[in-house]
Amino acid sequence: MQATTMAATGSMARRQAWTGATLLAFLLLVAVKAQSGGFDSFEIQTMVTSTLALGYLTLAQGVIVIGGGIDLSVGAQMVLFNCLSARLMEGRSFGTCLLIAAGATLAGALLGALTGLVIARSGVPDIIVTLATGFVWSGLALFVLPTPGGGTALEFQTLVLGSGTEFWPPLVGLAVPGLIIWYVLRRTSAGLGIYALGSDRQAAFLAGVPALRAQVTAYAIGGLLCALGGLAATAFTGGGDPRATAGMTATLTSVAAVVLGGIALTGGVGGLLGPVVAVWSLYLIPAIMLARGVDPAYGEAVKGVVIVLVVLIGGLLRRNGRKT
Amino acid sequence: MTAVRARDWPKVDRSLLVLVGVLAALVLANGVIDQGFLSAAQLRNTLLVTVPLALIAGGQTLCMLTGGIDLSVAMTATAAAYVTGVRAADGTALAILEGLAVGLVIGLVNGVAIAVFRVNALIMTLGMSAILTGLLTVGSQTFLKGATRMPEFVRELGGGTIVGPIPWNLLVWLLLGGLLIFGLRRTGLGRLIYAIGGNRRAARLAGVRVASVEVAVYVACALLAAVAGILIGGRGGSVDLQLAGSYLLPSVAAAVIGGTSILGGSGGYTGTILGALILSVLDTMLNVLNVDEAVKQVLYGTIVLVLAWVYIRTSRARTGDR
Structure with a gap:
């Protein structure tokens, strides 16, 4: 009993240490950028x-990966809701835009729940299902908005992004859903079920965790966050863009950020702060290179190296930790 | 061992038969929609686009059989083709070798990181993709600057015709594909690949040098992608950075439709070939029908999902039989 408690404390400490390291790396990058x-x-x-938008997607990916899954369609979902909202919001009043945003968020949750249900019911691996649904969502995005365009109300943009150099609105916009989901994950039985499912499917099932509910909940939360990501993209660009490449890049970045932020791809481990900080860190790397006069095109390569190295070193540390 | 195999064969055949049925139905449907589809020219075109996909998906199948995945295949193909194109002035043979060397290096790095340093395959190959994208973007302005026109020989190989509906690239594929099928079924290495995917720990305890096998798998995958990239480049004549991007997801889809489990240990290249053919014929059909890109993507995704679902269903039913 004591051994398990100690092991649990150990893994907890290691997890906090990882989040701490992510924060530290971020602060370091900020310092370099400031200089x-x-x-x-x-x-x-x-x-x-x-x-x-990437922050929302990373939160979405985070919740799903914690639940033992992976979603390769988060980017496509973002693109879909970006196009949908940009098409509907064009030329509408602020109030209508808000209604549309609420509707989109709800639709996102439903799409996510549907994905989760298909994965649970079909027994087809999550990577395959989301690969296929990714095609479907980006196809629908093209259907809704064949060419880049659409629009939104200026007030909506200000609400999401802030005006002038205000950075609180977007920060709050990210933190509030993040905190609510953190609360759901940590304090409700549905949320704990997601952790249980991710850490050991068999054990969770034997312990009476309703696996189907947990899986559908995880994907529903993911879908909701993807819709928020699409709305954020609409606010940021003032329109919609149906091209699928942006979605694919976003998906890949979300997976990378989730891993850098301390969520294990095997599921069941990790929090939500680390991944968001990791997204900002990944943003800062090319920005710093640009400021230092390095060709920013190298940024992508450096990002790749950083991702691989961090995961490699993390893996080595974890293995050494287990040995001692 | 023989007993197990004897029981396995008819089952494998039944699932493959379903795929053959789907393929036949698609070809028939295509023939009905477009009278020209069964002509030599159209057949040649279908084969021409299938071959690179079948090669990349072959590498993907190898990785998936060990329980891994390679998401850097598209960028590997692009990089190899790009290097071959830029180095065309060095002489055809050298240019191709340089392209293949790029694949070799990428495969080695992927393999060593995944097998020896135990970096998650998904993350490693995603990272590799990002690294290659960055290097190629900068490289095309600096150290890889120059015309990216493929050598004559490569263009003939990638887009030329031997006779009637048979393109040259089919020959390359028959060679490599035959090697793959033979290697997986009849060689020790092939059996070890299945063993690792089936149960990595058990394989290690049984004395399999897991790391060496995995490195070999990722190298083979990258080399196949490099060959495919060079062929794709040859078909188009010149090379750009988006050359093979659209092959990534279909390569995974072809392997999955063909019945290779993403969890490793079961499947094979024969199924993947059928998967690649099904996807290409489907693609041709949607092109012939002249449907919107939007509808095309929705249909494509739905069909991949349905096929995977059906496959899992039938293989589950088989498990139930036992």
Whole structure:
């Protein structure tokens, strides 16, 4: 009994250490950025607003990965809701835009729940299902908005992104859903079921965790967050863009950020703060390179190296930790 | 061992028969929709687009059989083709070798990181994709600057015709594909790949040098992708950075439709070939029908999902039989 408690404390400490390391790395990057290109409230606003959609996607991916799954369609879902909202919001009043946003969020949750249900019922691996649904969502996005366009109300943009150099609105916009979901994950039985399902499917089932409910809940939360990501993209660009490549890149970044932020791809482990900070860190790397006069095209390569190295070193540390 | 195999064969055949049925139905449907589909020219076109996909999906199948995945295949193909194109001035043979060397290096790095340092395959190959994208983007402006026109020989190989409906690239594929099927079924390495995917721990305890086998698998996958990339480049004549991007998801889909489990240990290349053919014929059909890109993607996704679902259903029923 004591051994298990100790092991649990150990893994807890290691997890906190990982989040701490992510935070530290982020602060370091901020310091470097401040030195080489400044880091005032304008820079913060740029960082938070331009990564807002990605932040939501990363939260979505995080919840799903914690539940033992993976979703390769988060980017496509974002693109779909980006196009849908941009098409519907064009030329509408602020109030209508808000209604549309609420409807989109609900629809996102439903789409997510549907994905979760298909995965649970079909027995087809999540990677395959979401690969296929990714095609479907990006096809629908093209159907809704064949070419880049659409629009939104200016007030809606201000609400989501803030005005001038205000960086609080987007930060709050990210933190409030994040905190609510954190509460659901940590304090409700549905949320704990997601952790249980992710850490050991068999054990969770034997312990009476309703696996189907947990899986559907995880994907529903994911879908909701993807819809928020699409709305954030609409606010940020003032329109919609149905091209699928942006979605694919976003999906890949969300997986990378989730792993960098300390969520194990095997499921059941991790929190939500680390991944968001990881998204900001990944944003800062090319920004710093640009400020230092390095060709920003290298940014992508550096990102790749950082992702691989962090996972490699993390894996080595974890293995050593287990040995001692 | 023989007893197990004897029981396995008819089952494998039944699932493959379903795939053959689906393929036949699609070809028939295509023939009805478009009278020209069964002509030599159209057949040639279908084969021409199938071959690179079947090669990349072959590598993907190898990785999936060990329980891994390679999401860097598209960028590997692009990088190999790009290097071959830029180095065309060095002489055809050298240019192709340089392209293949790119594949070799990528495969080695992937394999060592995944097998020896135990980096998650998904993350490693995603990272590799990002690294290659960055390097190629910068490289095309600096150290890989120049015309990206493929050598004459490569263009003939990637897009030329031997006779009637038979393109040259089919020959390359018959060679490599035959090697793959033979290697997986009849060689020790092939059996070890299945053993690792079936139960990595058990394989290790049984004395399999798991890391070496995995490195070999990722190298083979990257080399196949490199060959495919060079063929794709040859078909188009010149190379750009988006060359093979659209092959990534179909390569996974072809393997899955063909019955290779993403969890490893079961499946094979024969199914993947059928999967690749089904996807290409489907693609041709949607093109012939002249449907919207939107409808095309929705249909494509739905059909992949349905096929995977049906496959899992039939293989579950088989397990139930036992």
